[in-house]
Amino acid sequence: MKTKIIVGVFVIVSFIVPVGVFANESSDEQTKAEERQEKREAKAEEWKAKREEKLAEMKEKRQEAFCDRFTEHAEKIASNLSERRSKFEERKSERTSKMEDKREDREEKLDEKRSLGDERRKAMYAALEARADTDEEKAAVALFQETAEKAVETRRAAVDAAIQAFRDGVDAALVGRKGDMESAVKKFEEAVETALEKAKKSCEDGADPETIRSTFKQDLATARETLISERQSADKIGEQVKKLAETRRTTVKKAFDDFRATMKTAREELKKVFGTEEED
Numbered sequence: 001m002k003t004k005i006i007v008g009v010f011v012i013v014s015f016i017v018p019v020g021v022f023a024n025e026s027s028d029e030q031t032k033a034e035e036r037q038e039k040r041e042a043k044a045e046e047w048k049a050k051r052e053e054k055l056a057e058m059k060e061k062r063q064e065a066f067c068d069r070f071t072e073h074a075e076k077i078a079s080n081l082s083e084r085r086s087k088f089e090e091r092k093s094e095r096t097s098k099m100e101d102k103r104e105d106r107e108e109k110l111d112e113k114r115s116l117g118d119e120r121r122k123a124m125y126a127a128l129e130a131r132a133d134t135d136e137e138k139a140a141v142a143l144f145q146e147t148a149e150k151a152v153e154t155r156r157a158a159v160d161a162a163i164q165a166f167r168d169g170v171d172a173a174l175v176g177r178k179g180d181m182e183s184a185v186k187k188f189e190e191a192v193e194t195a196l197e198k199a200k201k202s203c204e205d206g207a208d209p210e211t212i213r214s215t216f217k218q219d220l221a222t223a224r225e226t227l228i229s230e231r232q233s234a235d236k237i238g239e240q241v242k243k244l245a246e247t248r249r250t251t252v253k254k255a256f257d258d259f260r261a262t263m264k265t266a267r268e269e270l271k272k273v274f275g276t277e278e279e280d
Contacts, residue, residue, distance in 0.1 A: 067203035070212070074196045081189055092178070103167065114156065121148060131274065140273035144266050151262040158255035166248040173240045184230035188223050195219035 125145050132138040199216045 066209040066212075067200075070199060070203060070216075074200065077192065077196065081192060117152070121152070128270075128274075137273055140270055144270045147266040148263060151259050151266070154262075155255045155259040158258075159252050162248045162251035162255070165251075166244050169244040170241055173237045173244075177237045180230065180233065184227055187230070188227040191223035191226070192220065195223065 125141070128141040128144065129138070132141045195216055198219070199212050202212045202215070
């Protein structure tokens with residue numbers, strides 16, 4: 001009986017021992033698998049970290065390159081604005097010079113025309129005096145000459161006043177337009193400078209290049225639209241000049257109409273004495 005019990009125990013132990021060994025082996029494999037998994041995960045994290053670092057480095061380099069290009073572009077814009085301002089002042093000076101030249105040319109032509117008129121009248125007066133035989137005729141010629149000269153003087157004064165009023169009006173309109181244009185250009189330059197500074201600040205803060213570029217373009221577009229609008233408003237000077245020119249034309253026409261009426265009456269009076277009508 002005792003012997004049977006001992007044999008049974010040995011049999012049980014022989015079954016149990018391999019199971020324990022297998023259990024230990026399985027546990028070791030699981031541990032190794034977990035370790036390998038941890039290593040893979042660690043490598044994956046390390047690779048991810050390196051990739052993120054590389055991407056960040058690339059982004060930083062792109063950002064730096066963009067900002068460098070943008071700064072260079074900004075300097076060109078500033079230089080172009082300066083050149084445009086210089087050309088604007090140059091064109092303005094040229095227009096003023098041409099306008100003054102035209103005025104001087106008109107004055108010279110007017111003086112020449114008046115000088116010819118003076119010569120014609122002197123010749124006419126001399127011819128009348130040569131024909132005047134009686135005291136009545138001589139008195140009539142003297143009165144006619146006095147009337148004609150006063151009429152010419154009155155006409156010229158009215159014409160000169162109309163011309164001066166026109167020029168003063170044009171000059172005032174040009175001064176106003178000049179002020180409006182300078183104000184518009186100054187506002188544009190300030191808007192561009194503000195846009196540039198804002199973009200530079202965004203670069204320094206590491207903002208997205210596309211966002212910086214898009215915002216800058218929009219700011220420039222807004223500045224240009226404002227400049228165009230204010231220029232169009234300033235260019236309405238043409239309507240003012242037309243009104244001034246019409247006023248001048250009306251005034252000059254009246255001066256000549258009045259002169260002709262006076263001379264017609266003077267000729268009629270002279271005709272009564274000489275019996276013929278003399279022409280101016």
